[in-house]
Amino acid sequence: MSNNEYINEKNQITKKDFRQIFWRSFTLLGSFNYERMEALGFLYAMMPTLKKVYKDDPEGYKDALHRHMEPFNMTVAPSPFVMGITLAMEEMAKDDPNFDKTTINAVKVSLMGPLSGIGDTFFWGIFRVIACALGVSFASQGNILGPIVLLITFNIPNFLTRYYGLRLGYFNGSGLLKDFQESGKMGLFTYCAGIVGIASVGCMIASWIGLSSPLVFTIAGSEIVLQEYLDQICPQLLSLVATLLIFLGLKKKIKTVYLILSIIVVAFLGGVFGILG
DSSP states (O other), rough: OTTTTTEEEEEEEEEHHHHHHHHHGGGGGOOBTTTTHHHHHHHHHHHHHHHHHHTOOOHHHHHHHHHSOOOOOSSSHHHHHHHHHHHHHHHHHOTTTTTOHHHHHHHHHHHHHHHHHHHIIIIIIHHHHHHHHHHHHHHHTTHHHHHHHHHHHHHHHHHHHHHHHHHHHHHHHHHHHHHHHHTTTHHHHHHHHHHHHHHHHHIIIIIIIOOOOOOOETTTEEEEEEEHHHHHHHHTTTHHHHHHHHHHHHHHOOHHHHHHHHHHHHHHHHHHSSSOO
């Protein structure tokens, strides 16, 4: 399909317009604030197509601009899905004078929660962790591919979700998400994704922290290597304990700078006294 081929001939919505929304969606956090959050970025992404929809209705266009300045906040990657649904509903509102325009923002708000849950789980809990793990594995060897692999691994699903989410939202709309929720698959989907994310974090702890103890004791003439016994209990046990202690500190609202200083002090003393390696 060419850029100028109409997706909606009546409102002259083309594939080029979809691409414009797609690229503009990357500015969603560019003007984030605590009053309207991502609303201005959302409106910026939608403005060119809203102009087409309301090309012969300037008052309707003004109303649409005000409507999309209402607070909006969600994980950015699936946000074009909401933009697609919103565009479809704006077209319905333009064509039907009896259409309740308050439902447009109501649908946006109702989608923020479930889509943010999925987006956070996958993009911050899985894709980011996997991308960082792959990138670090190259960077730790001094390979320049480290940051490149990280960016490519994270952004391939990011770009695909944005572009096809926009089309899915426009053509299939809220019915798809509603069916997904009513069938109970969304909860299962998110739960399984969470397991994968936790497993990825566990692999990173074991692979990259590598905390060990060089302590050796002599008992009854037998040499006892402490790390060997710790590995028998649980491989990388010290790394796991250190991670859980840091996590506990974060849960207790201890400032990050204090935790970092504590790590430095413990690492220094552990190295000086030969307790940690």
